[in-house]
Amino acid sequence: MIWMKQSRQENMIYLVVWGMLFAVPLLSSYVRMFGDNHAEFRWHEVLFVWHHFSIYLLLFVVHNFLLAPLLIHARKRVLYFVTVAAVVALFAVYQHNTRPMMKFHERPHHEWREPLRDDHWKRERNHEFRRPPLVNERNIMSLTVVILMFGANLGVKGYMRGRDDRRRLAELERQNLEHQLAYLRYQISPHFFMNTLNNIHALIDIDPEKAQETIVELSRMMRYVLYDADKERVALNKELDFVETYIKLMRLRYTDKVRISLTLPADVPDRQLPPLMLISFVENAFKHGVSYQHDSFIEVSMTVADNKLTFRCRNSKAETPSQEKGGVGLANVRQRLNLLYGDRYSLRINEGANDYSVELNIPLS
Structure with missing residues (x-):
């Protein structure tokens, strides 16, 4: 099968990169504890980051073993790009549907706004909640990360394929x-x-x-x-x-x-x-x-x-x-x-x- 054509060295590269990514929140928590004696190790924060990383890891596995071989080994370019576009679109919809709801007039949390006056609290309770628009800064950044991840995966596979081809040519x-x-x-x-x-x-x-x-x-x-x-x-x-x-x-x-x-x-x-x-x-x-x-x-x-x-x-x-x-x-x-x-x-x-x-x-x- 096409997806089995992957060298041990290539697998080691992926394991090292993803291992380092998943180790980042742990290291960050330990560094914070060493810098602040009152700080506590918060597993829920680490698990929260790991949850988001797992989504990207799942996309990487799908691309690495199913999609990338279509382009690298089978040379099915049209099928590859159509499938990747569908996966990216599904990921964008997933990101949009899993974002917490916000009040329709509420600004993103990173933007400062003036505190509400007391006479506004009553109206706040009656306001409608809804998700932010599909096209926003967070979704654009997430999609950019996914596309770059797919490109890096193709780059590694292309390099490994070229190296193996050069070795076979030298042997011949x-x-x-x-x-x-x-x-x-x-x-x-x-x-x-x-x-x-x-x-x-x-x-x-x-x-x-x-x-x-x-x-x-x-x-x-x-x-x-x-x-x-x-x-x-x-x-x-x-x-x-x-x-x-x-x-x-x-x-x-x-x-x-x-x-x-x-x-x-x-x-x-x-x-x-x-x-x-x-x-x-x-x-x-x-x-x-x-x-x-x-x-x-x-x-x-x-x-x-x-x-x-x-x-x-x-x-x-x-x-x-x-x-x-x-x-x-x-x-x-x-x-x-x-x-x-x-x-x-x-x-x-x-x-x-x-x-x-x-x-x-x-x-x-």
Whole structure:
């Protein structure tokens, strides 16, 4: 049901506010007793105030659980405003009918008037009593309080509804982000292992002993992908070991014509970063930067300073770039970086006449 859609925090706000209102006459009586030793605690005055507060509380309950949900949850604006107008009109009639009667010529009690002369008392006893007019200062003030109370109730409900909507939206965005990142990670892993298995296939006929060594190294990398790549963050030293192992495998494949260098920090701090974030750059360097006719080079370096990782990769350009299909490339990396870091990272890619360089700066957690 619509009226049940109310959070515990919202209920606590209402309980605290109404509790404070009902405590006011009690506190007022105790303060008066402390200020005047002859003053007495008058329960009938407290009950009189509570009686009037109870009427407003009843109107609040009706509005909070029956009327406000029509506007906040059901979006039935016409029905809401018509019903509220009817409730306010009924309250005005109730206020008018429950007011004490006054002599038709009598002024309100708060206005001063001259005492009646003795010859007027006889006529006073014969005067007609009747209630004050419907539109008067007291009724206008009461109706204003009711309208303000309804408005405050709508304000609290609107705030709570907006807060809950923002929380649900943030949760949906978080889940969507996780699904996108998982999909992107799973794109990387098959592509990487496809290339590595091709390397092993090439080594089996050339050097079986090196092929066996490659399989051992590949099993280490598979363990990393299976058990660590699904995590949101991994230790920096594990990611660097993964890149180092990959480059070690690639060294087994190429001759001395391909100059491969890797520079890692001597002291790796205890920091974390998203898994498989750097390997795509290294893969691309080997795929597009190695020439079998001329000398080639691949230079990879990583430094850590001020909780930021700087990754640099520079490679020569092959005369005929690899036409190998299935790679996920830079589009994958950019998408992951945007999802994870927003504007807190920098990626610079420079393509020269004979070389290609990448510099990535990301914060470490």
